[in-house]
Amino acid sequence: MGVDACMQVLEKLQEKCSSNNRSYPAMYSSIVGGIILDPAMMVIPMDDHMVHRGHGVFDTAMIMDGCLYELDAHLDRFLRSAATARIIHPPFFPNSSSGSEQEKEKLRSILVQMTAASGCRKGSIRYWLSSGPGDFLLSSSGCSPTPAFYAVVIASDYEQCRDEGVKAVTTSVPMKPPLFATTKNVNYLPNVLSIMDAEDRGAFASVWVDEQGFVAEGPMVNVAFLTPHRELVLPVFDNILAGCTAKRMLALAPKLDGVLQLTGGVSNRKITVHEARRCVEMAFVGSGLPVLPIVEWDGQPVGDGKVGPVMLALSDLLWEDMKSGPHRIPVPYY
Known part of the structure; x- marks a missing residue:
């Protein structure tokens, strides 16, 4: 392809991105x-x-x-x-094991630098690790010697x-098997x-219920309940x-015990649909929310059908943690 043709393609991409x-x-x-x-050059x-076989993983983080x-x-x-996912050869340190501190430090550095270059002070980042380009076969054996790492600021x-x-509904769409549900x-x-x-x-959004009748999760969020016995x-x-x-x-959440009297404690346990439907408060929990109260589930009110004080307090607690908590990395903007 000649230079003129390349410029025409780039102009078309830039026009599409701007629209x-x-x-x-x-x-x-x-x-x-x-x-x-340049958004027109943000391509894979x-x-x-990862594109044609789904052999890739991703994650995210909020910018606040x-x-x-x-x-x-x-x-x-x-x-x-x-x-x-057996994407085990890091793209920056081919001789290290996946998940090493050296690899994590490199990824963190890239993501911080990318965020700094973006100038974005509120939004999110998303990043992917794939088995990389190579061919259109099923096996990844023909891919690049090292995986591909992509990230974007939103x-x-x-x-x-x-x-x-x-409002929330119980979905009839089948859940992922545990191996794939627990892997992002x-x-x-x-x-x-x-x-x-x-x-x-x-x-x-919807709520998944597993084959044993236990509440699982939402499509991109977890779900939280407050029982009549004030157990979160x-x-x-x-x-x-x-x-x-x-x-x-x-x-x-235990910080709210004295204020909102979570006398039933805070639990990470199985909860049946029957027990969940008797709860007095319910919410979706996820990075960009961080807590979104649910007032109706499958056409029935949750509790009194109004946003409850516990989920609001938890939302305030997490929001304040996002704004001033200890798990924040300042971005050195240019």
């Missing part, structure tokens, strides 16, 4: 070996096995007031997911969820179908993704 009205101020690509600021090779929140916790999960003026609450991989088709199912039924319950993480925000909630 989308989306804010992706920076991307990192190990294929390029650096940070990209078609023969990357110029700091990356809980990045280390997300990176730890990211590297565990990579090991489960600018968003998100706010704490303190509205009137949302790029196969999100069940998640997409379940959120579409919820939207079709006028709800914000989050479903155990054995067959679902261990949400970083949910784990942080479990750590911070």
